[in-house]
Amino acid sequence: MTGPGPIETMTPFDGFLAGTDSVAAVTVQRDGTIVGANPAFHRTVGSTDSLPGVVVPAQAAIVTGLLAAAGASWQSVQAGLVRRSGDVVDCKFWALLHGEHVLVLAEPLRAPAEKLNALLLELNDELLAARRSLSAKNRRLRELDELKSMFLASAAHDLKTPLTSILGYAELLGEEELPAEAQRMALTIENGAQRVLSMINDLLAAATIMTGELRLEPSDTDLVTVARDAVHGLLPAARAGHATITLSGAESAPALVDERRVRQILDNLLSNAVKYSPGGGRVNVDCEVRGPTIAITVTDTGIGIPAAEQQHLFDRYFRASTAVDHGIEGTGLGLANARAFAEAHGGDLTCVSEPGSGSTFSLVLPHGLART
16 A cells, blocks of 8 residues: 545545445545545455555556446446455455546455355355244144144033933933924934034044044954944934945954944944935945954945045045035044044054945954053
8 A cells, every 4th residue: 555645535425435334335536545435345455544545556456447437327347455464355346436536335255165155154044044933833833733622622521511411301302202293303303412412522532632642442342243333323314314224244353442432433434424325325334354454344325525535535624525515514523533543543444435426435453452
């Protein structure tokens, strides 16, 4: 650097220099004499000395090159900036001419490796921030899911108590010697209460599954007997819908299972089969021993399920469009609960369906289940 030269103390760029520190900025005369500089420029050149009046020949050449095409618009050039230590920093310069003064902005150019490292650090910070945000959202979703499960369980329990009373009195009325119209009303009350009770049981089961509180109580059970009881339990609904239910296959199928949960699976499958087979449909339950497993298939001749929707059949709250179109009631929880019960036994529940031809649900369970 050479000694002080003539200094223009007031320039049109003084306000810019005073208010800007995010980019290195310096005001110079046409010969390269520095008139003013902001703190960022001081840091870039590595100098804390007063710079006005200093002439930097190397920078004067840069300014001269910029001014060759300078006008009312910004001009730019890439060149080396000489620091106070003598080091040269590659920079990109922009210059704007106004009268006898030039505003020069300088941005140091990082080496490729340094630039890549800086980019990686920036991306890493963004990724960490995104992970923290996602973790917080997932935590909140889990909290909301737990609250939902608690609400479902609480509401279902509160509804079940009075409903049980209604159902009990409706059954008592059905046993009385009543006029035909009164008997019909009592049966309507009983059927309606049974449907609501079934929905409440679905809600309670779903809450148990969602909160991870599902516990099996295995006992020695004949699955054919369980299937036969489930069929008998659905006969009134089948007769009301003009559907027939038959039982075929093995005469016995002993297994160590949670009888209550298996009965819930079969009740759901049979109830769906009857509901989805209106107007004289046929439902068959077949029990078969297959080596280390027992398969119970429920086949109906009902409305079927579109192929594109079958992969979602066991999703919680999903309802097939065919069921919705036919006005068939349901919570969308029954099949999700049924598969969860099957998997808890180490088994599986699958479906094959053809729209307009019917559906076949296959429940496969192992003979043995470890006692818990």
